[in-house]
Structure formats: structure tokens, C-alpha cells
Amino acid sequence: EAGVTQFPSHSVIEKGQTVTLRCDPISGHDNLYWYRRVMGKEIKFLLHFVKESKQDESGMPNNRFLAERTGGTYSTLKVQPAELEDSGVYFCASSQGTGGAYGYTFGSGTRLTVV
Amino acid sequence: AQSVTQLGSHVSVSEGALVLLRCNYSSSVPPYLFWYVQYPNQGLQLLLKYTSAATLVKGINGFEAEFKKSETSFHLTKPSAHMSDAAEYFCAVRSGNTPLVFGKGTRLSVIA
Secondary structure, eight states, rough: OEEEEEEEEOOEETTTOEEEEEEEETTTTOOOEEEOTTTSSHHHHHHEETTTTEEEOOTTTTTEEEOOGGGGGGGEEEEOOOGGOOOEEEEEEEEEEETTOOEEEEEEEEEEEEO | OOOEEEOOOOEEEEETTTTTEEEEEEEOOOOEEEEEEEETSOOOOEEEEOOOOOOOEEEEEEEEEEETTTTEEEEEEEOOOOOOEEEEEEEEEETTTTOOEEOOOOOEEEEE
């Protein structure tokens, strides 16, 4: 089966610009997660979708970040306007179920650099 | 709240030597524990997971981890390191339906 696909793999933008990251989960996986790793720090949870609904968005840093998952398939994460501290690697993951025993399958990540 | 502590941000071993990466967790309810690996320029790959069955869990590439409730630990081991094991390793915990919580990661270097 195809894995989790993220696009683009790298993005360099200027402060104040807008960037949209995309994630295609494994087909049939209702659960989709976004995580972020800022340089030198741990991987932090951003939010969780179940199908098209936001189950948990407690990790979203501020209202410059907007995540959507229209139709319960792929998801986008928009940063508008981008700030320098938004630089990092953004990971997407999907899982079949929400139970604790389910591991996540991660994508390769999008490395975002804001200059 | 759950948390994970990985002791040592960087571990260096000789090729053929034992690999031991330490992970201690904190959870108020029975946890599910995971080890992920990230090779250079790649995503996170699941190595193994503990889901309350056997306390000794075997994973891919010869790695294994033992869940010790009394010590709140889930250390990752491999008897003999290969050059290809050089990567960053992440311990993670979750319980119930909560999202995965990661440790800060341990970078493993393997010296020829």
C-alpha cells in the first residue's frame, strides 16, 4: 500500500508570506495527525483529524495556523503569515484507529524554512 | 499528562558493540510505548511497540525493547551495531486515545 505522502518536501519562504503544506494519508485511514519539530526540540503534536472533523487541535500554536481536511481525505496545513519561529519540519501521520495500541505511519515531512 | 525522557541526546558505539538507548516514561494510566527511527532525509519509521502483551518486544532490524513497569522504562537494545543503524531514535508514549507524545530523540553514531 502507498504510504503517507507529504508535499512539498522542502519550502523556503520569506517572513510574512503564506505557505500551504499538504498531506495524503494512507487510503482508508480515518485518523490524520500533524506534528512539528522545531530545530533542536522535540516532535510536538499539533492536531488530530477523524475523517473531516478536528478531534483535537490543542497543539496548534496560534491562529496563524489553519488545518483543513475537506472530504476526509487529504489534509492541508496553512501558515499565514509565516514567522521566523515557524521554521522546522512538519510531519503528517495517519492511523487506522484511535485506540492507544495503534501506531502511526508517518510521512517524510516538509522542511519549512522562513527567512 | 504523559511524558517521555530519553537519556542522552547523542550516543556513540563501535560497530559490533551493544546498542542501548534509554527511555523512561510517565503516565497515570497503562501506557502504550513506541520506538521510532529517523534515518537521514527520511520520515519516522516504527521500530517496535509495546501494547500490554509480552513485555519483551522484538522489532525490525534486530532491535528489541523491554517494558519494565517497576522502573517505568522502555529501553531499546540491539546486540551488535551496524553502520546502517546510525540514525535518530525517538521513544513515544500514548494512553487511551491521546496523541503520541515524543521524547527529544537520541542520535546514534556507529564508529567503524
